[in-house]
Amino acid sequence: ADGMHYDYLANDINATAYYNPSHSVNVYYKGMAGKTEIDFNADYLFDKNGDNTIQREESSNKEDRVVTSTNTLRSELFAAKLVLSRPLLGGNVMIGAEYSHTERQDDYVNPTSFSELKEQNISPFLEYSRNTPIGQLSVGGRYEWVNFDYYEDGKYMEGQSRNFSNFFPSVSLGSEIGGVQLQLSYAAKTRRPSYQQLSNNVTYANRFTLQSGNPLLEHEVVHNVSLMGAWKFMQFSVDYNDRRNAIIYWGEQMEYNPAVTLISFKNLHSLKSVSAFLSLAPKFGIWSPQLNWGVQKQWLDLETTDGLLKMNKPMFTGAFNNTFNFNHGWMASVEMNYQSKGDMENCSETKNIFYVDAGVTKFFWGDRMSVKLSGTDLFHGMKSGNRMYYNRASSLQINNYDSRKVMLTVRYKFNATRNKYKGSGAGESEKERL
Numbered sequence: 101a102d103g104m105h106y107d108y109l110a111n112d113i114n115a116t117a118y119y120n121p122s123h124s125v126n127v128y129y130k131g132m133a134g135k136t137e138i139d140f141n142a143d144y145l146f147d148k149n150g151d152n153t154i155q156r157e158e159s160s161n162k163e164d165r166v167v168t169s170t171n172t173l174r175s176e177l178f179a180a181k182l183v184l185s186r187p188l189l190g191g192n193v194m195i196g197a198e199y200s201h202t203e204r205q206d207d208y209v210n211p212t213s214f215s216e217l218k219e220q221n222i223s224p225f226l227e228y229s230r231n232t233p234i235g236q237l238s239v240g241g242r243y244e245w246v247n248f249d250y251y252e253d254g255k256y257m258e259g260q261s262r263n264f265s266n267f268f269p270s271v272s273l274g275s276e277i278g279g280v281q282l283q284l285s286y287a288a289k290t291r292r293p294s295y296q297q298l299s300n301n302v303t304y305a306n307r308f309t310l311q312s313g314n315p316l317l318e319h320e321v322v323h324n325v326s327l328m329g330a331w332k333f334m335q336f337s338v339d340y341n342d343r344r345n346a347i348i349y350w351g352e353q354m355e356y357n358p359a360v361t362l363i364s365f366k367n368l369h370s371l372k373s374v375s376a377f378l379s380l381a382p383k384f385g386i387w388s389p390q391l392n393w394g395v396q397k398q399w400l401d402l403e404t405t406d407g408l409l410k411m412n413k414p415m416f417t418g419a420f421n422n423t424f425n426f427n428h429g430w431m432a433s434v435e436m437n438y439q440s441k442g443d444m445e446n447c448s449e450t451k452n453i454f455y456v457d458a459g460v461t462k463f464f465w466g467d468r469m470s471v472k473l474s475g476t477d478l479f480h481g482m483k484s485g486n487r488m489y490y491n492r493a494s495s496l497q498i499n500n501y502d503s504r505k506v507m508l509t510v511r512y513k514f515n516a517t518r519n520k521y522k523g524s525g526a527g528e529s530e531k532e533r534l
Contacts, residue, residue, distance in 0.1 A: 121146075121147075121148050121149075122145075122146065122147040122148070122149075123144075123145070123146045123147075124143065124144065124145045124146070125143070125144040126141070126142075126143050126523060126525070127141070127142040127143075127523075128140060128141045128142070128522065128523025128524075130522060130523075134186075135186045135187060136184055136185070136186040137184070137185040137186065138182075138183075138184060139181075139182070139183040139184075139185070139196075139524065140180075140181070140182050140183075141180065141181045141523045141524055141525055141526040142178075142179070142180040142181075142526060143177070143178070143179045143180075143525060143526045143527055143531075144177070144178050144179075145175070145176070145177040145178075145527075145531065145534075146175070146176050146177075147173075147174075147175045147176075147534070148172070148173070148174045148175070149172075149173055150170065150171060150172035150173065151170075151171055152168070152169075152170050153168065153169045153170075153171070154166065154167075154168050155167045155168075155169075155304070155306070157306060157307065159307075162307070167210070167304055168210060169208065169209060169210040169303070169304055170208070170209040170210070171206075171207070171208045171209075171303070172205075172206075172207040172208075173204070173205070173206055173207075174204070174205040174207075175202070175203070175204045175205075175295070175534045176202070176203045176204075177200065177201070177202045177203075177527055177530055177531065177534065178200070178201045178527075179198070179199065179200040179201075179526035179527025179530060180198070180199050180200075180526050180527075181196065181197070181198040181199075181524070181525075181526035181527075182196050182197055182198075183195075183196035184196060188228070189230070190230050190231075191228060191229055191230020191231070192228070192229055192230065193226070193227070193228045194226070194227045194228075194240075195224075195225070195226050195227075196224070196225055197222070197223065197224040197225070198221075198222075198223045198225070198526060198527070199220075199221065199222050199223075200219075200220070200221045200526070200527040200530045201218075201219075201220050201221075202217075202218070202219045202220075202221075202295075202527075202530055202533075202534070203216070203217070203218050204216070204217045204218075204295045204534065206295075206296075206299045206301050208301040208302070208303060210304065211302055211304065213252075213253070213300070213301040213302060214252070214253050214254070214301075215250070215251065215252050215253075215299050215300050215301050215315075216250075216251040216252075216254075217248070217249070217250055217251075217295055217298055217299070217315075218248075218249040218251075219246065219247065219248045219249070220246070220247045221244065221245070221246050221530070222244075222245045223242055223243065223244045223245070224242075224243055225240065225241065225242040225243070226240060226241055226242075227239070227240030227241075227270075228240065234273065234275060235273050235274050235275030235276075236273070236274040236275070237271075237272075237273050238270075238271065238272045238273075238274075239269075239270070239271050240269070240270045240271075241267060241268065241269045241270065242267070242268045242270075243265070243266070243267050243268075244264070244265070244266050244267075244268070244290060245263075245264070245265045246263065246264040246265075246292075246319075247263050248261060248262050248263070248264070249261045250298070250300075250315045252300060257315070259316075260300075260315035260316060264319065266290060266321065268287070268288040268289055268290065268321075269286075269287075269288055270285070270286065270287040270288070271285065271286050271287075272284065272285035272286075272287075273285070279331060279332075280329055280330070280331045281329060281330045281331070282327070282328070282329045283326075283327070283328045283329075284326070284327050285324075285325070285326050285328075286323075286324065286325050286326075287323075287324050288321060288322070288323050288324075289321075289322050289324070290319050290320065290321055290322070291319065291320040291321075291322055291343075291347075292319040292320075292529070292533060293313075293314075293317045293319065293320075293347055293365070293533075294532075294533045294534075295533055295534055296313060297313045297314065297317060297347065297365050298313050298314070298315050298317060299312075299313040299315070300312060300313060300314070300315050301313070302362070305363070307360075308359060308360055308361065309360070309361055309363060310354075310360060310361070310362045310363070311362075311363045311364070312362060312363070312364045313364065313365065314364045314365045314366065317347060317365055317366075317367060318345040318367050319345065320343050320344065320345050320346055320347055320367075321343075321344040321345060322341060322342070322343050322344075323341070323342040323344070324339060324340070324341050324342075325339070325340045326338065326339045326340070333380060333381045333382045333383070334378070334379070334380050334381075335378075335379045335381075336376070336377065336378045336379070337375075337376070337377050338374070338375070338376045339374065339375045339376075340372075340373075340374050341372065341373050341374075341375075342370060342371075342372050343368075343370065343371040343372075343373075344369070344370055345367040345368070345369070346367065346368040346370065346371035346445070347365055347366075347367060347368075348365065348366060348368060348371075348445045348446050349363060349364075349365060349445075349446065349447075349488060350363075350364055350365060350366040350446070350490060350491070351363045351364070351488075351490030351491065351493060351495075352364070352490070352491055352492075353491075353492055353493070361490070361493055363490075368400075371398060371399075371400055371445065372398065372399045373396060373397060373398040373399070374396075374397055375394065375395065375396040375397075376394065376395055377392070377393070377394040378392070378393050378394070379391070379392045379393075386424050386425050386426060387422065387423075387424055388422070388423040388424075388425070389420070389421070389422050389423075390419075390420075390421045390422075390423075391418075391419070391420050392417075392418065392419040392420075392421075393416075393417070393418050394416070394417045394418070395414055395415070395416050395417075396414065396415050396417075396442070396444070397412065397413075397414035397415075398411070398412065398443060398444065398445075399412055400412065400443070400445070400446070402446055402489060404489065404490070404491055404492070405491055405492045406492075409489060411443040411445075411446060411448065411489070412443060413441070413442045413443045413448070414442055414443075415439070415440055415441070415442025415443070415444060415449065416438075416439070416440040416442070417438065417439050417440070418437070418438040419435070419436065419437045419438070420435075420436045421433070421434075421435045421436070422434045422435070429462055429463035429464065430460070430461070430462055430463075431460070431461045431462075431463070432458075432459070432460045432461070433457075433458065433459050433460075433461075434456070434457075434458045435456065435457045435458070436454070436455075436456050437453075437454070437455055437456075437457075438452070438453065438454045439452070439453040439454075440452050446488060446489045446490075447486050447487070447488050447489075448486065448487045448489075449484070449485070449486050450485035450486060450487055450496070450498075451483055451484050451485040451498075453481060453482065453483070453484055454479075454481040455476075455477040455478075455479070455480075455481040455482050455503070456477070456478045456479055456481070457474065457475065457476045457477065457478070458474065458475055458478060459472055459473065459474030459475070460472070460473050460474070461473075467513070468512060468513050469510075469511065469512045469513070470509075470510070470511045471508070471509070471510050472507075472508070472509040472510075472511075473506070473507075473508055474506070474507050474509070475504075475505070475506045475507075476503060476504065476505055476507070477501075477503040477504045477505075478504065480503070480504050482501045482503040483498075483499065483500050483501070484498075484499045484501075485497065485498045485499065
């Protein structure tokens with residue numbers, strides 16, 4: 101069509117999960133062999149779930165319609181981790197390795213697509229720490245080898261299947277100067293895309309928007325330099341991050357119909373940011389206030405067809421939490437939270453957010469029973485908005501939440517026992533990606 105065409109479109113979406121079997125097995129061992137401490141963990145996870153989605157679309161310019169879709173996900177993970185620690189040359193050395201094998205199947209109907217992802221990860225690591233005249237010094241490194249295989253409709257896709265091998269060093273120095281505890285550290289870490297981000301399945305959002313992953317995504321390498329400190333009731337931190345191959349949401353117009361946008365993901369060459377946080381937690385009799393303040397600022401020049409877009413506006417956050425411990429088992433709390441407008445990746449937050457929660461709790465028989473009356477978002481300040489920028493388009497989303505509510509909570513502890521599981525788990529990052 102000639103020129104721009106606007107169409108009012110409203111979606112009413114119903115989604116129903118129709119099964120969710122999940123099984124996990126955890127095995128761990130902790131023990132000593134002479135002066136060597138042994139920590140072994142093995143985890144197995146199986147998960148299968150699916151949902152049916154019905155979307156009723158109402159359009160001012162086109163016919164109304166109903167679109168149904170079905171999505172089934174099947175995930176299987178085996179992971180193991182072995183860590184050996186012992187004293188060495190006046191310090192302590194830790195050596196170990198972690199292994200994970202993951203398989204994930206993503207079956208989507210309407211439009212129909214089926215993808216399968218298989219990944220193996222082997223990661224040996226080493227860390228040595230000891231006291232020095234200038235403080236506690238720790239030096240380490242982690243090597244990661246990853247084999248990633250991608251299948252689409254049962255066919256092996258050589259272009260999307262890859263191998264990675266990287267080394268990630270780390271170093272930190274902790275000391276105390278004039279009563280102030282300080283720690284300066286540098287670390288390089290990997291942040292791999294989730295399996296949903298890697299899936300090439302195309303899902304339906306509405307007649308103008310489709311969503312998909314990107315199996316060609318590179319993993320992020322995050323270089324972090326941080327300074328942390330603590331003095332009496334004050335804590336602070338300053339972080340510098342350089343996210344190489346940073347993963348962001350991205351949208352491109354479809355060649356067969358420029359009115360349709362495919363929302364996916366892409367890698368940026370680099371995304372640099374600085375953040376600073378300060379926390380004060382004094383105590384005045386029955387009143388225990390905690391004041392948290394932070395600022396985050398990024399440097400991003402985004403290339404679009406409309407030219408260079410600078411997204412460098414800082415974002416401020418704050419929280420003022422207050423706890424009052426009265427006599428006879430009474431406790432009250434007032435919590436205030438704030439987030440300003442600002443830029444994060446290729447998204448601009450368009451609204452300031454401020455909300456207040458409050459509650460009163462009465463304890464009986466020690467801590468065995470409690471009754472709490474609380475209210476959340478008392479002044480209905482949980483109203484957010486964001487504008488996402490893409491190559492040739494942008495999208496604005498305004499969120500007004502039904503967040504104000506009053507709750508009465510009654511708790512009673514029956515023969516409370518502590519969790520006896522002492523394992524540290526294996527493949528934790530893989531579980532998050534699934």
